[in-house]
Amino acid sequence: MPHVTVVDHPLVQHKLTLLRDKSRSTAGFRRLIKEVTLLLGYEVTRDLPLTTRRIETPLAEMEAPALKGKKLVFASVLRAGEGMIEGLIELVPSARIAHIGLYRHPQTLEPVQYYFKAPDDIADRPVIVVDPMLATGNSVAHAIDLLKAKGATQLRLLCLLAAPEGIAALDRRHPDVPIVTAAIDSHLNDHGYIVPGLGDAGDRMFGTK
Template sequence: MSVSYMTHPLIKHKITLIRRETTGTNEFRKIIEEIAMLMGYEALADLPTTDVEVKTPIETTIQPVIDGKKLAVVPILRAGLGMVNGILALVPSAKVGHIGLYRDPETHQPHEYYCKLPDSIEERQIVVVDPMLATGDSAVDTVTMIKQHGGKKIKFMSIIAAPEGVSALMKAHPDIQLYVGCLDRQLNENAYICPGLGDAGDRIFGTI
């Protein structure tokens, strides 16, 4: 459907902070959540609403609430877990699924080891989260799995992306909406994003 690149100065500022190799695990983890919340605010701007009757201390009025089945947040394990709480801060009633993929260190290809999605996934607005969109292979496989389970309305949020990953994901799944915090220059020979921020999972969980 489309690719949206974030332009808000707060998002840009916070991405700079997590790029620094001196940013410790606790600070890195908190900022990842903050960026996810800021990006989520943008990505969820088109959520459908319906009107309900509400009684205020003054009078009865008709006001909007989110319509239909609630949101489903699906992090790609493990780094995607760092973004979940940022989305839940906006929509606490959202359901959370998990998709586990690991990257082969030699081929850089993703391999699935876990998939658990909320019920009625076909009726939900799904937001897939992963801090890094590098080659795009994991992202493509994740969206494919969700579609195979019946998911239809899919948004993908990534804090930092390489042009190669954006191209691969949108070529494979042109019907989704992609939200990118910052588009970096390229991938290096080890399929890491440059300038990037290193391994997001290691930095979130302190396993460097």
């Protein structure tokens, strides 16, 4: 899977284990989501374009590296994507945020859209789609459909966990979108949940179950 990057850094893997533990409190789960996402953020932003600008250090003038072009966009797939935004904003405080409201129909497992708001000039910005779980791939693929329809072309996906079925589905619909994740798990169960996974990320994050 050349378009999938699994971040196997020891800290990422250790914190992911803590996240998976069903005894983790809501507060602990939220804190770990932020920490893992911040660490993954370094990898997903690794190839952002650079330019240089003239600055003066306490000792001399120099041409120093700086991000090139317009500020990037983090596109949060609601609601679970919101839990990852805090860590990313800590890493890139000037980033713009897009919101894509989708829920998964319990019978069909297909995404149902209820909200979409993104910067008008998103076509000129790198976009990182953020969703903790790449399970069936339907919701993320639909979110990317919406972003591309608005003009986005520089897209990548950041998730905590991915299932092989979700990777294959996204590759069929959006083979141009690279994926950065902390792990690829075994499979999906009959309800479309990742196994072994970590349960419903939104429910655990917001204490709704």
